[in-house]
Amino acid sequence: MTTQTPTTEATQTAPLLMKVRGMSMSYGEGAQENKIIENLDLDVEFGQFISIVGPSGVGKTTLLRCLSGLLRPKAGTIEVSGTQISGPHPDLAVVFQDYSRSLMPWMTTRENVAFPLQGKGMGKTERNNLADENLAAVGLAGQGDKFPWEMSGGMQQRVAIARALAYNAKVLLMDEPFASVDAQTRFDLEDLVLDLQHKLGVTILLVTHDIDEALYLADKVVVIAEKPATVVDEIITDFGDTRDQLATKADPRFAEARARILVRLRKD
Template sequence: MQLQADAQPEAGTQLMKVRGMSMSYGFGASENKILEDLNLDVASGEFISIVGPSGVGKTTLLRCLSGLLRPKAGTIEVSGTVISGPHPDLAVVFQDYSRSLMPWMTTRDNVAFPLQGKGMGKVERNRVADENLAAVGLEGQGDKFPWEMSGGMQQRVAIARALAYNAKVLLMDEPFASVDAQTRFDLEDLVIKLKQELGVTILLVTHDIDEALYLADKVVVIAEKPATVVDEIITGFGEDRDQLATKADPRFADARARIMHRLRKD
């Protein structure tokens, strides 16, 4: 079953704009500056990976972009509107899928639950949930509970829930870090497929440089303390990607070396 994509903004148009964003915790002498004067442009239909050293503030950045955290300075615009909290055009897939899913609900109910806030009736919510479960390879699994599924299947449910919300931008916080290598490869390829079929815009935070390069149209490197954007790399691999062939491309090795060099300077 193939999910029918709702209308997305025309590919290439600016969808998200971040200007001069800074974030810190605490005040005065105890203030801990995490991000400073960070700028980012995201086009509709683009896949952007964000990489940086451990502890640099990647998750803090993603939470600011999602509206879950309010930055201390700067602006974040989505579809031309400055956001100050969670926005209907944004959906988040968290790293800890086991805690983001409600164990007492079936997978269908987990996917359908956020749709209640859109005023959607139960029959329609269940239909949309089943369509999105099918889109992530879980057709017919709606009556199962999360605890009856593997980690990879649970993360598919989390992705289906984000897709069902029909957001324009999908924010993913190291979503494959807790699964085994083969499952990770399968989920990476699934996300590429969904992006191509639905035209959704994706921002992925990851500590894995190979994953960042394999998935993204553009890799954004953040480093320094406090962190800011220090490099941007256009990958140029196109839509036909393969776990072996793409990673054997000389451009892949060159880009990996460039990122590692920049991170080691931090």
């Protein structure tokens, strides 16, 4: 396990898909201003899996909404593929924590996956075929005619992931997507996302308060803490492409990194 301080443009050599510089976000004005995030920098390379970990209430969801273009930060810049974003961007797709609200209950799973593709000008047959392909990719082949309420929580979250994949965005933003399922389903979904990331080469940013999840999934773990929140540490993992829920987490380097993150978070 090696550690790394936040990179700068002078030392960055790999091409960047996303670049965040000096991002700050607050609510209210003057004496009532509540600063959530301040002067945050982040570099995301093509095909990278980054976990952003921090304590509950630190502003992780606010950060993800800013990165997705759903919220406009008060200061700083966010660039995707070299273009500064000021709203939702076609290269970004979001998987929310609350899958039950992100899926429309009156639509079948196929229709839920296909619905965002209408904005890309695809015909119905093409949309449905692409929806079925991506449902199969997340282990739901043949389930396209079911409604979300007929499926378990884990299956519903798979549908949400399939919808994001079908959109063919360059960056998949995930907001604590496994927090609402049981432990075994969580492990299964983590391994599913790792497998999809390796097969498809999609870039993933995942925010979580679960340190083990952050380390297990990511190529790089970004630790945010303090009030207002900012990046306090970065850890480059070197567990390889093939990971195992038991063996990887039993690696002494895993325990070392977990302890490092805990120390940084307890300073908050």
